Amino acid sequence: MDSPPAHALEIARRWFQDYLTRSHQHIGRSGPVCPFVEPAIKAGTLETRVWPVAPDIDTGGLVEIVHRMTETFDTMAWQGRNRTLHALVVVLPGLADDRLPLLDQAHARMKTELAHRGLMLGQFHAACDERAARNREFMVSRSPVPMLALRHMAFHDVMFLHTDPGWFAAYRARYGARYRTGSVPDPLFAELFAEAQRTWGEEQDKGDQ
Template sequence: MDLSNGDSGERCTAPQEQAWRWFEEFLCRPNGQLGRDGHVCPFVGPAIEAGTLRVAEWEVGPEPGVGDLVALVHRMVDAFRNMEWATRNRTLHAFVVVLNGLDAAALPLLDEAHSKVKPELVSQYLMLGQFHPACEERAARNPGLRVSRAPVPLFALRHMAFHDVLFLDDDMEWFSAYHARFGRRYSSVTMPDPLFADRYARACEKWLAGCGT
């Protein structure tokens, strides 16, 4: 595990070390409860190998407001857009910010901030994930597995990816952005994952009159 800070060359702090260990010991390994083969997160391992997983630690204080966390996400977006990357493969570009100083009672604020800022980010083809010790987000194929329970609170930002239909199919505006970005791939010769195809078809029928336009 590389415990140096990719931007400054300095050693990681203890919270960053905890985040890296969680990446490598949970996200980069198979899990029998996941409901599919492969690593829990299919992108973290390749991003680490490519040197495109950037991890920083930002101070937030014990009880930030939701507006403070939304402002922090906007700051993340600005930083993300101005980063230089080791590869042009945007799928592997990811920026993680570990939130330092947050009280345990304030963890639900990450969920609130995520819900508030998600529509704006999706319209820009960006995806934000919130992860913390009390996060209730579940695996797409097994609702019994809480996949977003990280040992430290953090936000993760990346570009929208093909599999994000799993997170964007229950809202018309979110799905419209996804359809604009990836709709053509569903008519290609190569068949997508059956779960993706089913979720995409159902969302088309629900939000876009069958995606016939």
């Protein structure tokens, strides 16, 4: 969607309030679509910016935007001390509809690198095919304006990092000890971690020796 910058920002913020902070019948659990958005808004740690892009930007250009986001995220003076609520959202007005899938390509290209830095990147746009972790039929990341979101990796991210050895290695390095001590609040997290450990863990354990 090609929206003027100020209008795109208003659309994004309305989407946060009307969608992300509310429950949804298809999300597969109780609570809001994104449990962190409303607390981050209240804490003043949801930083939303508008970075207009050229309609003909390519995947490489979007990857450069992700690098710019990472630099911005790392150097920001965050108000709150709760790192899990620190989030940078960049709205990208000007991105042509036929180029929306390039956001998915940029996300895929950067995910492993960012995971090893302890960061999570999300892409949102009107044609996004990302599915809810607890309901694979629900395309949870469809938004009225294209945007990227960057935040610190959190404990629940096993739901998004268990299907790839590189992603899982980054996650396990940060949170594996909690699984070894049994400090896991959600059975699904334990199930996904155990599955990934069976699939990727033996090879990674050898590498750690």
